[in-house]
Amino acid sequence: MKTGKVFLVGAGPGDVGLITIKGLEAIKQAEVILYDRLANPKLLEYAGSDCEFIYCGKLPDRHTLRQESINDFLVKKALAGKIVVRLKGGDPGVFGRVGEEAAALAEYQIPFEIVPGISSGIAAPLYAGIPVTHREHAESFAVVTAHDKSQDGKPPLDWEGLSRGVDTIAFYMGVGNLPFICQNLIKYGKPSSTPVILIHWGTFGRQKTLQGTLANVSEKVLEAKFSNPSIILVGGVISLREKISWFEKKPLYGRQILLARTSSSPSELAKELLVQGADVIEFPKWKVTRIPLDLRRVTSFEKILFTSPENAAEFFAAVIEQKIDVRNIRAELFAMSSKTLKALRERGLIGKLASEIVDSEKMLIVGDNQLLQTNFHKAEVMVTSNKELDRQFLPIFQRMLKEAQINTMIFPSSASVKPFMTALAECDINAWQLLNGKQVIAMGELTKAAAINAGFGSTEVPVSPSKEALVNYLVEHPLQGVEE
Template identity: 75%
Template sequence: MKKGKVFLVGAGPGDIRLITVKGLEAIKQAEVILYDRLANPKLLEFAPADCELIYCGKLPNRHILRQGNINELLVEKALEGKRVVRLKGGDPGVFGRVGEEAASLAEYQIPFEIVPGISSGIAAPLYAGIPVTHREYAESFAVVTAHDKSKEGKPVLDWEGLARGVDTIAFYMGVGNLPFICENLITYGKPSSTPVILIQWGTFGRQKTLQGTLADISEKVIEAKFSNPSIILVGDVIALREKISWFEKMPLHGRQILLARTSDAPSELAKELIDQGADVIEFPKWKRTSLPVDLAKVTAFEKILFTSPESVDEFFTAVMENGIDIRTICADFFGASVKSIKALNNRGFIAAHADELSEPSALLIVGDDSILKKEFDSADIMVTSKKELDYQFLPLFKRMLDEADVNTMVFPSSASVEPFLIALSEGDLDAAELLKGLQIVSMGKQTEAAVVKAGLSTIGTPANATKEALVEYLAACYPVEEV
């Protein structure tokens, strides 16, 4: 059997928009992905639907898979002829043990590529408003491991060289050893007044910072119960933060949003919320399988109602594959949502909303297998695809919830409420417990009615059912600090 190929990919520091183009291409073509805890799980949604996902995440003093097992898995999957991605947080060459993994692959003569990523030690400070070098403050920069393989885990370093010879130092995952770090830097020549900042979950919307000096930061960390994953930055360049801090000033920074999802396609609403500084967890994750359709009578219908943007694409793909001239279809087109209408508009068709369907005679409803005729009992149904819950993402969703501190729930449509609650039950998650204490926002009055009917409370609706209005509503009316 032909050997596969392995891509050792840096996922970047957390914000999924910071992954490299090459790294994203590798994910999109992967047959197997072995991913770490600090690689943003949202990146896995770019993988093919049949891609095998293997969690290799590590927590302090607890390993899901030890490094030797990971090396063996990479070799095993590649020898099966698979295209494998090893997805690692930050840059794989910066404390990512990529050298060990590459050596194992080379031993078996398995082809591989190493795809660099943006390192957390540079990105997290920048998202906190701190460049690690500056002509007036810092002409040198070092990245340093804050623990090693010794029994006590205390790093054996050239402390004098660091203290006297490096202007800015980034310590990785060193909260537990912070007193030891500060003591050694002071002992070997760093002034006790040297600024220190801890950046937790850097580049995520949940990013938090804690600032102090070598003399007092350890005590502050205990008081604030600050923990990993954090970058510890030491140096005078931290003073620039007051002038150029930008990320934490974004309108939705601190918002950790659970967004009900009805489509398997990328969400424009989720993108807008992320662009405005929020963390967004979308649920549930759907997968869609196209089905063969019978187009024998398609030219006989006077009206065609598309229930989703996906149904538009599936319908016209089937029309082309069956060699039907679109000009022979003379029906008026309708969309069940703004997105559906937009999908038709993008194909050059003027479409009306389903609410304008006054005479449902000779009506065809096109969509996935969840179609319900409802008030159109006489309509014909064309099922173009099967949509089902992607069970592979349920444990991943639970891990995302464990890592986050969700404070907001958004239902974008009335159709999103019931599938969301059903999917939670499929994952053995209690909706009442999960949503307890969250600000539940409904996009529109119909959505609000569906939320209330489901027995959930809601804080209200934006002025309009648009992503821009939602951002304004969350930022201005209900800031996170009031949660």
């Protein structure tokens, strides 16, 4: 059997847009991905539908897999001929144990590549408005582990060198040892008034910061119950934050949104919410299998109704594959939503909304929708694909929901409500408990009715079911108690 290959990939600090192009390409071709807690799970959605996921997450008090087991998995999967990605938060060479994993692969002569990533020690401060170097404030920068594998976890660092010789210091994994850090920096020469900032979940929409000095920051952290994952930054350059802070000024900063998903394709709504500074979890994840279509009679229909952009894409992909000239399809085209109309326009086709359609015997419904079949009982139905819950993602979502603090729920369509509830139940999560006291927003009156019918009584609706209207509504109706 031919030996596979391993890519040791840095996922970046959290914001999915910060992964490298080479790292993303590795994920797309992977057959097995071993991923860490600090690698954004949304990156796994770029993998193929048959890719195997293995969680290697580490918490301060427990490890899902020990490093030796991770090394063994990498070797075993590669020797089985697989393309394997080891996905690590930040950069794999900065406290990522990539040297140990590469050595294990080299021992078995397994080919591998190391793909660098953006380190959280640089990215998290920048998202907090702090460059780690500056000509007037900081000419040197160090990254330091604040926890080692000794019994007490307190690394024997060159405290005098750090205190007197380095302007900006980024400590990784150090919240538990913060008093130890501050005491030693002061003891060896750093002024007690030196600014310190902790950046929690840096570059995520859930990012939080806590600022103090070497003299008082430990007490502040205890009072605020600040925890890992956090970067601790020490240095005078932190003073620039007041002038150039930018991420926290985004209009939806502080929003942690759960978005009900019906599509298997990337959500334009989720993308816009992320651009505006929100943290977005799309749930659930769907797995789609295309069905071979018989299009021999397609030119005989007078009306064709597409139920979703995906159905339209699958239909026209089959048209091309079967070498049917689209000009021979004379039917009047209809769509269930403005999003589906847009998908038709992108193919140079003009359609109308389904509200304008009249039932007809020479009508084709492209897509499986029981409600439509009830309203249009004369029409024929063409199912283009089978869509099922991707259960491999359920434990991933469980972890995501535990680590986030959801404050906003969005239902983009009436069809999104029931599948969302069913999928949450499969995760052993009670939807009403999860969303109790949260802001629930429905995109349109039909969606609101479906949400209320599901038990969400205080559902809100923007002026129109569009991305722009939703963002404006969220900005104009801020959450109470959200830190800005």
